[in-house]
Amino acid sequence: MFLGLYNYWIVVLLMMIGFYIVIAHGNLVKKLVGLTIFQTSVFIFYISVGMVERGSAPILAEGINDYSNPLPHVLILTAIVVGIATTALGLALVIRIKESYGCVEEDEIQKLDQLNEENS
Amino acid sequence: MVIAIAIVRTKDLLAVVMLSGIYGLLSACFFVVLDAVDVAFTEAAVGAGISGLLMLAAITITGRKEAPKRHKPFLALFVVLVTGSMLIYGTMDMPYFGAVDAPVHQHVAPRYIQQSMDEVGIPNIVTSVLGSYRAFDTLGEVAVIFTAGIGVLSLLSLPRRRKKTESDDPTEEQMHERHMVVRIVSKALIPFILLFALYVQFHGDFGPGGGFQAGVIFAAAIILYTMLFGLDTAQKVFNPSIIQLLAAVGLLLYASVGVVSMLNGANFLDYNVLADDPLTGQHIGILVIELGVGITVASVMLSIFFNFDARRQAIQNNNKQKGEQDVSRTL
Numbered sequence: 001m002f003l004g005l006y007n008y009w010i011v012v013l014l015m016m017i018g019f020y021i022v023i024a025h026g027n028l029v030k031k032l033v034g035l036t037i038f039q040t041s042v043f044i045f046y047i048s049v050g051m052v053e054r055g056s057a058p059i060l061a062e063g064i065n066d067y068s069n070p071l072p073h074v075l076i077l078t079a080i081v082v083g084i085a086t087t088a089l090g091l092a093l094v095i096r097i098k099e100s101y102g103c104v105e106e107d108e109i110q111k112l113d114q115l116n117e118e119n120s
Numbered sequence: 121m122v123i124a125i126a127i128v129r130t131k132d133l134l135a136v137v138m139l140s141g142i143y144g145l146l147s148a149c150f151f152v153v154l155d156a157v158d159v160a161f162t163e164a165a166v167g168a169g170i171s172g173l174l175m176l177a178a179i180t181i182t183g184r185k186e187a188p189k190r191h192k193p194f195l196a197l198f199v200v201l202v203t204g205s206m207l208i209y210g211t212m213d214m215p216y217f218g219a220v221d222a223p224v225h226q227h228v229a230p231r232y233i234q235q236s237m238d239e240v241g242i243p244n245i246v247t248s249v250l251g252s253y254r255a256f257d258t259l260g261e262v263a264v265i266f267t268a269g270i271g272v273l274s275l276l277s278l279p280r281r282r283k284k285t286e287s288d289d290p291t292e293e294q295m296h297e298r299h300m301v302v303r304i305v306s307k308a309l310i311p312f313i314l315l316f317a318l319y320v321q322f323h324g325d326f327g328p329g330g331g332f333q334a335g336v337i338f339a340a341a342i343i344l345y346t347m348l349f350g351l352d353t354a355q356k357v358f359n360p361s362i363i364q365l366l367a368a369v370g371l372l373l374y375a376s377v378g379v380v381s382m383l384n385g386a387n388f389l390d391y392n393v394l395a396d397d398p399l400t401g402q403h404i405g406i407l408v409i410e411l412g413v414g415i416t417v418a419s420v421m422l423s424i425f426f427n428f429d430a431r432r433q434a435i436q437n438n439n440k441q442k443g444e445q446d447v448s449r450t451l
Contacts, residue, residue, distance in 0.1 A: 008211035024196035085268035
């Protein structure tokens with residue numbers, strides 16, 4: 001009975017994996033990969049909501065009456081490109097952190113911060 | 121899913137990046153299954169292509185190994201499980217997968233599907249929603265991409281190099297000499313990739329495609345060129361400052377279409393007035409704004425990659441110089 005909801009469960013599982021990477025791993029690049037997985041799960045959620053049974057891709061053609069909902073597609077299409085742009089920004093930040101701290105592990109950065117505070 | 125779990129377990133960041141590329145390609149296939157061809161197109165170009173490249177460029181700078189964990193991840197696991205189970209509980213009220221009568225399909229979607237042919241006149245509904253009904257949103261998205269590009273530039277751009285240190289050029293050259301087969305094959309492929317990008321750009325009205333995908337594919341071709349022939353050669357061909365200018369030009373092109381339609385007495389980004397016939401006007405409007413989107417996306421992606429690569433080379437050069445100094449000291 002509940003099997004019709006399986007798409008949401010896949011999304012939730014993917015989301016949990018991404019979320020877990022973000023909060024449990026210390027490496028900043030890995031965190032960004034986790035964030036990407038999280039992001040993709042949201043994309044899949046939107047797209048699967050827009051899916052219509054026996055529908056086809058929303059490109060008008062003769063003899064087809066059922067189309068999937070084009071609105072989520074538009075939103076996600078732009079979101080993917082915006083997502084890569086923001087990920088690039090995040091990576092740029094990580095590179096700068098590496099340059100000034102010499103590492104990209106969260107706990108080491110915190111340690112260095114504390115040392116700095118004690119010294120000043 | 122399996123791949124996502126593998127990403128959690130792997131410590132080697134290079135493998136993580138490879139896996140995330142596969143993950144991107146898989147999710148693109150998934151989108152095709154779900155009828156979202158345009159999205160799949162984008163995801164295949166971005167998830168499996170550009171994002172992997174950028175991640176690779178980043179880990180060459182930040183180091184490849186992830187440090188072993190020192191704390192127990194049970195708290196994190198607990199938080200994740202609680203969130204997940206609450207979300208699954210939340211899905212109990214959701215409409216079934218593929219249901220035709222779901223609330224999402226009730227409001228504006230039928231209008232888009234039934235009337236977009238009469239109102240906008242192009243077969244690809246996604247493009248007509250993107251370019252015409254929701255053109256203002258898309259303008260915002262392009263602005264976000266542009267801003268992200270500016271952000272990367274301000275974070276990573278180097279002070280203008282005065283005199284290039286010529287010492288490490290031969291080694292760079294050798295690097296690119298070595299992979300002869302790859303180099304020749306890719307060199308033959310690049311024009312076709314560029315052609316394909318242009319096809320995707322201007323065929324977006326009729327098939328899957330459009331400015332976003334075309335921009336990413338175009339950038340990917342030039343990035344391939346950069347990887348084969350080195351950053352300096354690529355920057356001689358594609359001047360970085362012109363590329364940065366183009367990013368702004370694309371956004372301006374988009375916005376100016378809106379202004380032109382305002383000058384013709386309609387609302388911002390209402391293309392009906394661009395020509396005598398509303399449908400022709402819509403065609404012109406969508407064509408021009410997609411071009412703007414394509415230009416901005418391609419040039420932002422390129423300038424991001426150029427900056428990453430320049431940063432990497434600068435660091436390598438620094439290390440080399442330091443190394444030389446160290447050697448001379450020990451001597």
